[in-house]
Amino acid sequence: MTRSPDGRDEWERIKARLRVELGEDVFTSWFARVEFETLVDETVHLSVPTRFLKNWLQSRYRDRLLVLFRESFGTIAQIEFSVRSAMRPVPGAREANEAARRPTPVLVASNAEPSRAGTAPRAAATAGRDDEFAGSPLDARHSFETFVEGRSNGLALAAARRVAESRPGEPVAFNPLYLHASVGLGKTHLLQAIAHAAKAEGRKVLYLTAEHFMYRFVQALMAQSAIAFKEALRGIDLLLIDDMQFLQGKQVQQEFCHTLNSLIDGARQVVVAADRPPADLEMLDERMRSRLAGGLLVDIGAPDLDLRRRIVAHRVEATRKTTPGLMLSAAVIEWVAENVISSARDLDGAVNRLVAHNQLTGRPIDLEMAEAALRDLLRTREPKKVKIEDIQRVVSKHFNVTKADLLSARRTRTVVRPRQIAMYLAKALTPRSLPEIGRRFGNRDHTTVLHAVRKIEEMATADRGFADEIEMLKRMLDA
Template identity: 35%
Template sequence: MLSSPSTHTTIHGFVVGPHNRIANAASLAIAEDPGNIYNPLFLYGPDGTGKTELLKIIKELIIKNHGCNVVLVNCGQFINHYVESVRNNGVEGFREFYDAADVLLLDDIQKLGTGRGCREEFFCIFNKLFNIKKQIVITANCSPEEFSTFEARLTSRFSWGLVCSIGIPDFETKVAIIENKADSLGLKLTREVSSYIADSVLDGFRDIENVLKALLKESKDGKSNVSASFVKKIMRGKSGNKGVVSVESILKTVSVRFDVSVSQILSKCRSREVVLPRQIAMYLSKRLTKMSLSEIGGYIGGRDHATVIHANRKISKLVKRDRGVLLTIKKLENEL
């Protein structure tokens, strides 16, 4: 597998690129010295960007190097465990299970937003573990400041250690991820094929994995070279017709229409020539994709959900009073 100078693959098969380099380094640091550095470690970013994979690597390394009691649980499991304990009058057992952890890894904590009782239990567990220097790692799809339904006393604790964002992988990193995953599945991909997949509708690890598994299933033996035409056929079948609209495809289409580069749209540039296409890209992403506002903002230059809301309101008003903008939006939607 060829790799870009900006990417590398760890011994665990985890591809490190510009989007996750700091998160990966922080994860390795706490695996080396749990409880004494970056505690808690809060990792956030869009779905499918490798947060869960990092938790698994942390667990594996800590158990191997320290023999600790590591509890890795996603938020859904945590909630179900709590509800079941309440139902069976076993809340004390629930508390004892988590209090006994040397390391607690909780995935997708934003899902605690609907359960105040669960949040209260987690608050108590967090305090107890933190006070005795037990390592805590939390993942979410947004930053602590965006947890509108969480109590401030809880979200403030998320920032006591290190808060680290994970972005959408760039094109080169996607290619490396695709080739690494294909190797693990026994699929032989040419650079043309892996580049085609990276350049299409894929936004993260899950989409990449789903397409590669579909290719594996459809290919005759799973070991032969997969041609570009074969990949296109499979991906057309998965998407139904013209293909699923992604933020990436929106960015590319908008950049061509306005004659600005995607990197300019993602940058912090505030000139009107860049701000308008950036806001239109956010507007179209909200209309045409299933991504959350935080995910859209994270993809488009690491911005927050409030920026996406502002862009959507701005373009919605422009569409009503500026026929030129309206026609541009319609043309872009037709192209997409």
């Protein structure tokens, strides 16, 4: 392989591999703004625009990048990340850059006005790093125009449009709007579409992942600027929080709950996304779960065949804009839609892989190539990880009891049998221990769980119809 003198060509090839491995959404969010700087003494130097992005890449992707660089360059000892604002200071802005190297002072809304000349050094630092205060990265392609609507996501799309089209000062129709779905079904796309549309209307918008929120709050505490952090958050028109299930820490949760209450009470809009409904977010404070559940909860379901087919066709059309001459037949699109069934993100990944194989090998994208290119993707996809909350929800719905019944001390037959089945399924389908399962079912002793498991096993052995019912519940949980 011919190597470029400065390594930039190899970096472009590494980025192409990351794009295929991670998918377009993840790649654009975390790697689109990463730049190759130098390779010195077996150390690769990369630069990023924000400190948050630097910390994220160091904690999540350093090892994978090290493997890829070693494949291209041979012996690579380490990878170093630098923040470009610190590397390339603007002439005449010494005070601002010195302030920028201090711990994060304040979080401001994404469209806040830059500070004027002559303000305090802290304000100057804020002005010099607006992009770091703009919240988590927004993907320009995540708009309402690029969102493919179907039966499983139509209500979520309608609610998101209503929020985005609201004008400042108008009554808030539902607050908060809470979207929940499994991975890759469009939650992030809708949140970012709301952010783009609302910003276009001149509203003060802040989009953050839960992890980004935690990071900024901790930074504010370290910089002794927590009060300014809180005031900045409460001064926006629209707050969007993604991946709420990752919000950890009692103090962070308390501050978020105060912010949530302040915004809602002030008729400011809040939109939250998570992988499960508020009642199942057991790591959250009960008051916060209650406040989140007090708005509009919308579940985004898995895409059906028709929606998957349209998602693949839409993705192909978008790719053709940057890859002229790309050819995918209707038969290939149909095959992908029928065989990649878990999420829209997997469908994107399948199209990315087909395009990459076409460009790298020159082979036409036909059914034979599609089957070969996607075989590994389909074969190695991890089975669905069943949660105890999923089991409780499915069993409650199937037997027409409530989750509260399953956790209660009631001993009626209509409650005891579903509870035992749920405990059995929790032991069979999750890695949780008997004591932990007991705690999740109303703080019961592990011997109670063991008795339930043995009872259901005996009934399934003696009654074929009962065994079939248990298998049906397992299939429902694996769907």
